[in-house]
Amino acid sequence: MTDEIPRPSDFIREIITEDQKTGKYEKRVHTRFPPEPNGYLHMGHAKSICLNFGIAQEFSGRCNLRFDDTNPEKEEQEYVNSIIDSVTWLGFDFGPEPFYASDYFDFMHRAAEYLISAGNAYVDSQSADEMRESRGTLTAPGKNSPFRDRSAEENLRLFREMREGRHADGAMVLRAKIDMASPNINMRDPAIYRIKRAEHHRTGDKWCIYPMYTYAHPIEDALENITHSICTLEFEDQRPFYDWLLERLAEGGLFRRPLPQQIEFARLNLSYTVLSKRKLIQLVNEGYVKGWDDPRMPTISGIRRRGYTPESIRNFCERIGVAKRDSMVDLGLLEFCIREDLNKRASRIMAVLRPLKVVLTNYPEEQEEVLDAINNPEDAAAGTRKVPFSRVLYIEQGDFREDPPKQFFRLAPGREVRLRYAYFITCEKVVRHEKTGEVIELHCSYDPATRGGDAPDNRKVKATLHWVSARHAVRAEVRLYDTLFTKAEPGEESGDFRADINPGSVEVLDSCFVEPSIANAGPGSRYQFERMGYFCVDKDSAGDKPVFNRTVTLKDTWAKIEKAKK
């Protein structure tokens, strides 16, 4: 072992390491995660949370959770609560209280007045349409507003009137006075305050003017002494304004240098899903899912209900890296992360999802046995448990084939297989439904000498099946989830992501049977159903009927072989 300092793992940590070296911020590192409370957090936010809080931890700094609540029309307390819940669940500590942009409204207002007095902002009485027209286009410069040269006194008076509610919504806005001919459209006198008579979830009706994100965000950062303000790529063009504003305010003595710096990285895209609040809210409102925490949603609350662990998500965020290149991460990587985690931690259990009745014809009618089963072969400390066995069992329908294809190793007429932790059984007879001809029951014989699953004569079988004793099993509902979309990039072809919604994204199985040992497991408990996948207890569980969500399947080589044959 050497105590060599590892190379920073991404360009942002590289910048910070450099700043530490030069003492730019006196070795201080302070980041922030600034969601707008207008929706639930999703995996894209998880990436940002892990980045911001992760950096703070690594550099012995701090990270603020800050609600960017500058647009009361879209924001709600419910979202604030869910965001706090998600950040906490992910395992990050934001201190005793979160921060709110709305707590800075007074300061922002004063700063705006300062800007006006310094000749750096003016009240524009043009309509929104007029402003759009005079802004110019991507290739043509904009034109100055006829109101651009109002005196500071008049601007101050008008701005006060705006605040006092003497003007209608939209009648005028406060604009930064920069350069209407700038090649960067964001520098063409951006609006920084608008009139909006809306009840704010925290400030109520105190204000009828609200700051724009562009203006508010740099101030929030500076007020909180943020050193590195990390955001996504689409804000890159905004950086000149971020710096312009803070410089002007520093000149006026409202802030001290060094000022925070904005750094942009590429947002997360995940295949077979959508990560945009607009689309997610649409899925909820239009009823494509059953709420923000529907286990098919890529929201943190959804994925949590699905059975993912915070550790697996943090690990995922570490593996995907941070860069500036637009990318599409393979859903398979997320699945790998949760399998990897649950493989080490989840107790194994036997559960039959699609039951096929098996009668052991040579097993005494009234006999019962209790067999020992290993809870987790990856973790000896997890111990063992008792599993009841009897004459009538259920096995998985998919584990029997009357006419087994080439590589099918499981049960078939005349074939012997092992029942996990129990006995070798041989299929003697197939019972069919008299009308449909469907296989409804199997008559098998068991070999008493193979108790526990080993044959004294060293006889081998090619398959081991999971099973459940009919008499002892607990009936359960199991919800099998698949991707919400059928295309890796929903909407890529049609332009409407809803066109690619997967009609089979959930399958509810209501006559499943699970081992009695987990009948009373509490919501959130995670298990591996042997050979089937990882499952967790859903909050919909009722006392007499547990409900399980399938978190993810196990890797399934046989399924792959079958799929390849088609």
Added chain:
RNA sequence: UGGGGCGUCGACAAACGGCAAGUCAGGAGUUUUUGGAGCUCCCAUUUGGAGGUUCGAAUCCUCCCGCCCCAGCCA
């Protein structure tokens, strides 16, 4: 066609002028009382393209091509 970014394996992503890491996916084998897990091996003679500089280029220069973002009183 203004401005700002970005192009390295199927997907992520290192490499900071010295001879293309790692991970997921995929493939082969081994092992196995989960067709799980584990273990072993394979998987970019080449970095969007073309020139140039250099003993040496993914890294520097020039030109070209492609993709993303910006014309909200959203964030």
